[in-house]
Amino acid sequence: MEKCFYRKVGYGLSITDKVPPDPxxxxxxxxxxxxxxxxxxxxYSTKDGIEFARKLRKVQDKAxxxxxxxxxxxxxxxxxxxxxxxxxxANEITIRHNEAINGDNPVFERFSQFWxxxxxxxxxxxxxxxxxxxxxxxxxxxxxxxxxxxxxxxATISWAMIENLDNDENSGxxxxxxxxxxxxxxxxxxxxxxxxxxSISPNAGYTQEDVIQAAYIMSGWRHKWTEGRKKFNPVKFxxxxxxxxxxxxxGKTYEGGKKELRAFTNDLxxxxxxxxxxxxxxxxxxxxxxxxxxxxxxxxTAWTKSNGSLPFIHKAVIKVTYEYSGKEKKFSQVETWxxxxxxxxxxxxxxxPKQMIWNPKYKSFGLQRRILKWLEKTGQHPYxxxxxxxxxxxxxxxxxxxxxxxxxxxxxxxxSWGMKNQKEFHLQILEKNFEQKNIDTILARVGFxxxxxxxxxxxxxxxxxxxVLYV
Amino acid sequence: MFNCTRRNFLIGGAANxxxxxxxxxxxxxxxIGPKKNLIVVMLRGGLDGLSAVPAIGDKKFKKYRKNLYxxxxxxxxxxxxxxxxxxxxxxxxxLYGRNEAAxxxxxxxxxxxxxxxxxxxxxxxxxxxxxxxxxxxxxRGMVAANIMDVGLTLSLPIPLLLRGAKxxxxxxxAEGIIPKDATLEKLISAYRNDDDMKMVMENIRRRPVSQFxxxxxxxxxxxxxxxxxxxxxxxxxxxxxxxxxxxxxxxLYNNNKNLEQFDNLLIIxxxxxxxxxxxxxxxxxxEFGRTVKQNGGQGTDHGIGTAILMAGGLxxxxxxxxxxxxxxxxxxxxxxxxxxxxxxRAVYNSAMSTVFDYxxxxxxxxxxxxxxxxxxxxxxxx
Numbered sequence: 001m002e003k004c005f006y007r008k009v010g011y012g013l014s015i016t017d018k019v020p021p022d023p024x025x026x027x028x029x030x031x032x033x034x035x036x037x038x039x040x041x042x043x044y045s046t047k048d049g050i051e052f053a054r055k056l057r058k059v060q061d062k063a064x065x066x067x068x069x070x071x072x073x074x075x076x077x078x079x080x081x082x083x084x085x086x087x088x089x090a091n092e093i094t095i096r097h098n099e100a101i102n103g104d105n106p107v108f109e110r111f112s113q114f115w116x117x118x119x120x121x122x123x124x125x126x127x128x129x130x131x132x133x134x135x136x137x138x139x140x141x142x143x144x145x146x147x148x149x150x151x152x153x154x155a156t157i158s159w160a161m162i163e164n165l166d167n168d169e170n171s172g173x174x175x176x177x178x179x180x181x182x183x184x185x186x187x188x189x190x191x192x193x194x195x196x197x198x199s200i201s202p203n204a205g206y207t208q209e210d211v212i213q214a215a216y217i218m219s220g221w222r223h224k225w226t227e228g229r230k231k232f233n234p235v236k237f238x239x240x241x242x243x244x245x246x247x248x249x250x251g252k253t254y255e256g257g258k259k260e261l262r263a264f265t266n267d268l269x270x271x272x273x274x275x276x277x278x279x280x281x282x283x284x285x286x287x288x289x290x291x292x293x294x295x296x297x298x299x300x301t302a303w304t305k306s307n308g309s310l311p312f313i314h315k316a317v318i319k320v321t322y323e324y325s326g327k328e329k330k331f332s333q334v335e336t337w338x339x340x341x342x343x344x345x346x347x348x349x350x351x352x353p354k355q356m357i358w359n360p361k362y363k364s365f366g367l368q369r370r371i372l373k374w375l376e377k378t379g380q381h382p383y384x385x386x387x388x389x390x391x392x393x394x395x396x397x398x399x400x401x402x403x404x405x406x407x408x409x410x411x412x413x414x415x416s417w418g419m420k421n422q423k424e425f426h427l428q429i430l431e432k433n434f435e436q437k438n439i440d441t442i443l444a445r446v447g448f449x450x451x452x453x454x455x456x457x458x459x460x461x462x463x464x465x466x467x468v469l470y471v
Numbered sequence: 472m473f474n475c476t477r478r479n480f481l482i483g484g485a486a487n488x489x490x491x492x493x494x495x496x497x498x499x500x501x502x503i504g505p506k507k508n509l510i511v512v513m514l515r516g517g518l519d520g521l522s523a524v525p526a527i528g529d530k531k532f533k534k535y536r537k538n539l540y541x542x543x544x545x546x547x548x549x550x551x552x553x554x555x556x557x558x559x560x561x562x563x564x565x566l567y568g569r570n571e572a573a574x575x576x577x578x579x580x581x582x583x584x585x586x587x588x589x590x591x592x593x594x595x596x597x598x599x600x601x602x603x604x605x606x607x608x609x610x611r612g613m614v615a616a617n618i619m620d621v622g623l624t625l626s627l628p629i630p631l632l633l634r635g636a637k638x639x640x641x642x643x644x645a646e647g648i649i650p651k652d653a654t655l656e657k658l659i660s661a662y663r664n665d666d667d668m669k670m671v672m673e674n675i676r677r678r679p680v681s682q683f684x685x686x687x688x689x690x691x692x693x694x695x696x697x698x699x700x701x702x703x704x705x706x707x708x709x710x711x712x713x714x715x716x717x718x719x720x721x722x723l724y725n726n727n728k729n730l731e732q733f734d735n736l737l738i739i740x741x742x743x744x745x746x747x748x749x750x751x752x753x754x755x756x757x758e759f760g761r762t763v764k765q766n767g768g769q770g771t772d773h774g775i776g777t778a779i780l781m782a783g784g785l786x787x788x789x790x791x792x793x794x795x796x797x798x799x800x801x802x803x804x805x806x807x808x809x810x811x812x813x814x815x816r817a818v819y820n821s822a823m824s825t826v827f828d829y830x831x832x833x834x835x836x837x838x839x840x841x842x843x844x845x846x847x848x849x850x851x852x853x
Contacts, residue, residue, distance in 0.1 A: 064724055399667045401674045408650050445657055460650045
């Protein structure tokens, strides 16, 4: 093992983190169960988020009827303030980073962030403002102590995902609803992505007819619709718009009704193509852009043996990462890189819980939004992936001038957030996280001042060195 | 309530911008005429051409769009006996009256399969089928005309539309302090065995300081774009990336927002371009149009034919350029979608030919590897 392992599966070791006597055990023990949140500040639930969205939508409807452009904007802005449009996302992002940077289970949090990206929610109007954060925290994270089939099912019927992939619009053509309203019909968006992106991938070889049948299975799973609250209600299976009768997907027959989705997602979870697709994706995230069969196979084996238990799958991923640390490098995504710097160098990045208090009269202030702002600036906002398939693990998607300029600016800035600059401090961090040969290279490039201090310019150089960007 | 979007903005609120293209001609060649600019506005999700530019003269239209059109029909700007403009295209309408805006209707790329992923790939690659080509028509057009993608493009990943030129860098005003040249030199040396990273670091070092600062919300981004394109020695291509046009539901509300945002963009661009507006061409680009008939969710589903909205001083005249296919059932593509009578590639090819001063036939050959009708004299003032 090489020391980059601490950054490959986690966020590196800080000045206060003990060097684990058994790194493999250190990492694997962190994924055995779901740790309680380290964050002690206030959290807002999915239910709260839906309520903010509902109220804001009402205001927007009113604004939309106003002809004058300026008045329209003023009404909308007031509604946004009153519902925390500028606060809640920032609060959730703060919690996300707090767990990774200040928490005791950084390896677990790395996996949690992987799955949040796997079950990506895109920037659809109000989701990133109110719902995506709670969805990550209340749906994805807690499921990681259990089995993949539960995670898949929970994510599929979550409020955020149904919205993300339009399943509200999916009604069976033979449903009662379709008989009463000739316009109702299927919308295969969610069913297709459930197969293509979330589980078996196109390598499973399904046909268009399979997708349609899967959409029939999913028909009726929607936000409960009521006249007063519209779609701002919890998700419910609605028999009225469900396609009645049997459905057949990839040769398997499902009997109809509410229970068939569970049977279907179970079958997807157990499909060989699902194991292979996700094992490959995990390797690509943690080990290398181009995983080999030798890397993927142990993860598939762990999956099969444990019947899809995520802790076992994660332990297998950690073992593979451990074995290939030093042999295989991967270009760091920007958010992970920022979190690693924040954890290793312990500068003031995360606001205190007492600073994260919402005041509906004001937009959130600078400190509250700092993490969010930097994620937006650097181009990897976890609530706004460009696409429903989430942020890419490929280097080519990350190497651009604009991105690297921001990494340079970010690294240059951290000293103003209280990062220590004594040579001794920096040598200790390097010693904990890098092999000696890499430390020598870095030190040959990065100079200290005569008084033994590291200037912000040189930290920008250090943080953007190949030894740091390729983990 | 939510927009039915599939693709999303990377940075900033409502739009992304990608700026690129420095003419590599020598100063002498460049001084032959004024610098011309091309701005492509991507409207992701599939713009409903019939919502932006309703076919008010087609008797069938109102039938298909009972309440969708009915809701705003009285506010529509009538620009001819046959066509109107959506009420939120207020400024576009003004430009139309000044002969600085025009529309191509019943148009699209050759793509007909109604998937966002595939459709957006084709709209940007300019190929006839998805994933067949790894570069974009704009990138190839710039290569053909010897306009190098050297200064500025934005973002992650570089949109397929611009891929093709040799060098890539991207631009988005950044606040903060850039490291010194000496630091960048060391990084260039550190990445000497890593071609991609080395090139990127070299690009950063070459960038003028004036291009580092600024706010990055949509308004400022558009303002900034105008200012940069105005510069005689600056880049001449900008790509805006806007989202939210996938209006399966709540189309009235969503398109009010979407079209207003586009309209605002035109206002800001014209203001910030100043005199350079005269030599600028703005064209929209979307993956497909939407069903002619409204669906059950007060929206429209994925379709085929759509409209291209164009503005700027290089527009020949206010017109709706179309060979209207009609909206009778048998005239619709597969009985549901507006048929395509103008190949959108011909519009973009002619636009590039006009702005890049490059022969339209040669352009079509090198960019699309086929011949396309020459629309330069019909649509643009050359």
